[in-house]
Amino acid sequence: MVSIEIVSEEGDMVTVLFKDSDRALLNAVRRNLMGHIPKMAIDSVRFQMGTYDQCSKCEHLNPAGVARRSAGGTGCSKCGVAFEKEGDDYIVWETNSAIPDEMIAQRMAMIPIPTNPEAYSFEEDCPDCKDLVEEDRGCPTCNMIYTLRAFGSKEGRDITARDLTFLGDDSGNVPEAYRDIPITRLFEGQMLELWATARMGYGVHHAKWSPVAGVSFFPRQIATIANEKKAKLLFDLGLRVSKKDFKSGQLKDISKIMDLKKDLHNVGAGTGMSESFDDAIKLEDVDGEFILSFETDGSMTPIEALNASFTKLSQRFNAIKDDIEHVLA
Ligand SMILES: [Zn+2]
Ligand SMILES: [Zn+2]
Structure with a gap:
């Protein structure tokens, strides 16, 4: 034994x-x-696209252009200050940066997401949404949603896993030791706004699901x-x-x-x-x-991984045993 x-x-x-x-x-x-x-990993990212005029006085983000005096606007929609000179009255922020969205999404996929197989199911086995067509699946029982909204600075600011906010309790936050994993670097005028969805998966399908x-x-x-x-x-x-x-x-x-x-x-x-x-x-x-x-990678402890491996292995061996018995019966 x-x-x-x-x-x-x-x-x-x-x-x-x-x-x-x-x-x-x-x-x-x-x-x-x-x-x-079974492991959680960010599997899809929705990038918000847009341009904002940020009020220098109250920091409110106004939709681009409409508040500017030159465009016939009446100024900041929150504090009313006139937008005359870019840089003085307002700063223009655009949702872009040096790194393409695809690469940002790829980097986010590799960030360790705390995995609790008791709390989350695979989408295809989810008790709440498995009967829906594939495109419509995804609910709080099988998805973990993260948001990120970050602004650059003159000197450049590193956007890291620390900037990800989990929509739920603390257990979903990226572990402290991994919060410095870089996502991108933003300068003044550059911002990033996105929603990311983590799903359960297996390492055989993508390295992001290998813990x-x-x-x-x-x-x-x-x-x-x-x-x-x-x-x-x-x-x-x-x-x-x-x-x-x-x-x-x-x-x-x-x-x-x-x-x-x-x-x-x-x-x-x-x-x-x-x-x-x-x-x-x-x-x-x-x-x-x-x-x-x-x-x-920090998504689970090594002992949890080992136990999960034994559980999976015994399921697979039992399945083979059942198949053989079925064939020989
Ligand atoms: Zn304002
Ligand atoms: Zn679900």
Whole structure:
């Protein structure tokens, strides 16, 4: 029976030990993490287009042109001040910037959106709107809506994930650690106004729906000192691992082994020491034990991702089992 153990969990990174396992299972878990976990991501963005005359006195945004004296306007519709000279009485803002809308939408898609599969459904399974035709689907049970309205400045202002406002409670806001992800940079006269819709999806369809990065696994190894005298060459360098870490000539601790592998590069090929060191410390694979490590993009914790992966994997295996039983019946 496969068993797992969390070796370390730091922020969005996790290292897990699998026992009584094999490469096929580890690879299935790896592929599932990347492509088959339900995840929220911004999937469509509606850009508001327009030009505004902003009153220098009260900052009210008037529709472009109509308030200007030169166009026969009566001034700011809020405070009544006359709009005579651009730059003095009013500033013109346009909803454009150096970066095309498509690219802004693409950048927004890659911002981690907090994912809660208990609170949100896929549109096609949504209890409230799944029976509608595809174009009409989308409701508070399956969509998360964000708005953004940002203005530039003379020196240029970075517009980041921090400027996104979720229409709902705090749980939908982009996590603090990811709020500095840049979207664009705006200068005076440039503004951005948009609505963005996040939907559930799977990584197999687009990278924005994949919550993990750097998913890898390797066999668990233990280290044995084969030649004490030559091994001293490495210990004398005073790196991460020392002789004291070895118990009766063996080292089993997983994180220490990872450190040791880095240390061994200092006496390996190309260092001029490989001959005198002569593989004095040997690494051997442990049968049936593997170490999986990955990090998430912040849309969920690594443990949530791992659990989602196991749930999905068991559903898929059960589906195959049912199919086989059906065929053989
Ligand atoms: Zn005004
Ligand atoms: Zn819905």
